[in-house]
Amino acid sequence: MTSVAPAVGDVAALGYLSMTALEVAAPVVLVAVLAVVGAWSASRGRDLYVRLLRHGLIAALVLLVPGAFLIGWFIAFDPETISGITTTPAQQTSWILSMSLFGAGLSMLVGVAAYGLGGWVSGALSNKRRYKLIIAIDGPAASGKGTLAKRIAAHYGLGWLDTGLLYRAVARDVVVKGGRLEDLGAAIAAARAIDATTLCDPHLRGPRAGDDASMIAKIPEVRAALLDYQRTFAQQGKGAVLDGRDIGTVVCPDARVKIFVTASDEARARRRFLEHHGRGDTITYEELLADIRRRDARDSNRSVAPLAAAPDAILLDTTDLDADQAFVAAMKIIEKKVGK
Ligand code: DC
Numbered sequence: 001m002t003s004v005a006p007a008v009g010d011v012a013a014l015g016y017l018s019m020t021a022l023e024v025a026a027p028v029v030l031v032a033v034l035a036v037v038g039a040w041s042a043s044r045g046r047d048l049y050v051r052l053l054r055h056g057l058i059a060a061l062v063l064l065v066p067g068a069f070l071i072g073w074f075i076a077f078d079p080e081t082i083s084g085i086t087t088t089p090a091q092q093t094s095w096i097l098s099m100s101l102f103g104a105g106l107s108m109l110v111g112v113a114a115y116g117l118g119g120w121v122s123g124a125l126s127n128k129r130r131y132k133l134i135i136a137i138d139g140p141a142a143s144g145k146g147t148l149a150k151r152i153a154a155h156y157g158l159g160w161l162d163t164g165l166l167y168r169a170v171a172r173d174v175v176v177k178g179g180r181l182e183d184l185g186a187a188i189a190a191a192r193a194i195d196a197t198t199l200c201d202p203h204l205r206g207p208r209a210g211d212d213a214s215m216i217a218k219i220p221e222v223r224a225a226l227l228d229y230q231r232t233f234a235q236q237g238k239g240a241v242l243d244g245r246d247i248g249t250v251v252c253p254d255a256r257v258k259i260f261v262t263a264s265d266e267a268r269a270r271r272r273f274l275e276h277h278g279r280g281d282t283i284t285y286e287e288l289l290a291d292i293r294r295r296d297a298r299d300s301n302r303s304v305a306p307l308a309a310a311p312d313a314i315l316l317d318t319t320d321l322d323a324d325q326a327f328v329a330a331m332k333i334i335e336k337k338v339g340k
Contacts, residue, residue, distance in 0.1 A: 027107070034115045042120075063104045081094075132237075133156060133158060134252050134255040136248035138248050138258070141291075146164075149243035155331070160240065161243075162243055163230055165199045169204060170191045171216050172203065187216040187219050194225070196229060211294070217245075218302040260314070
């Protein structure tokens, strides 16, 4: 009896050699699509992903196992049908059906494996992201979020980014180059060329710089240009604390802790007044109150990434709290979320 193995191998080899580029590309594309679908469904919810994976695997085995069994049977007991020597139409049909069953099961198994792999990779990546302690602290001007964020970062040994400084620096760079804040092109160019090493400039801290920052912060392209830097910063080492207006909603929507710090307008103006007074500035309480209200209105009413608490943010009202009390209250919120 002649061995059928070479015959099967030859047929397979000839089959692959005669495939067109499209016939080779189609399954590759299908596998890639299934991997993306797996990643997507795992990111939507573990339950759905696992259920689809389990059902897909069962369906593949239901086709594959009988197909493999029938092929084995033909190889062992009816090799003539495989090599097309002595066959009846019924034998030929059974052989083709066995091959089809096996082929469909194998294709399905490859598809399920791609789907599973996509889901696994997406799960591993999101676990890695979750492992980092990213704390989003949002709130209006002078709510005390900066002082708080700095202390929390020092407590956990995390990086700290006052994202308001980025917007302040963009406005400064526009003005320094002789541009106007209303000039969209100049603001966008400055945001794209921002140099983070210049954020320690003490001139960025004044109320004028804050008002200018609030003007250019309305421009979607300016916000988009600063997004990557903020997100990359958040992903450093063990994580980071970022304070701003849209950290919990846009910059780090996956942050493990989100705190929205508020305080009455008057309390905030009083704090700013004492700060400026201490530095010998002549600005009045009324001017600071007006500045805070103007900025709040502009930051809250803009169309992109307005000042807003994320739905899962915890509110912290610091109107009647000093810096130490606000820190204790914030630590309670954080420890409740992530443990001690
Ligand atoms: O936090 P701050 O006062 O330094 O911010 C200055 C301005 O920058 C603020 O009025 C609005 C804008 N800003 C923003 O739009 N988004 C942020 N994440 C941070 C600040």
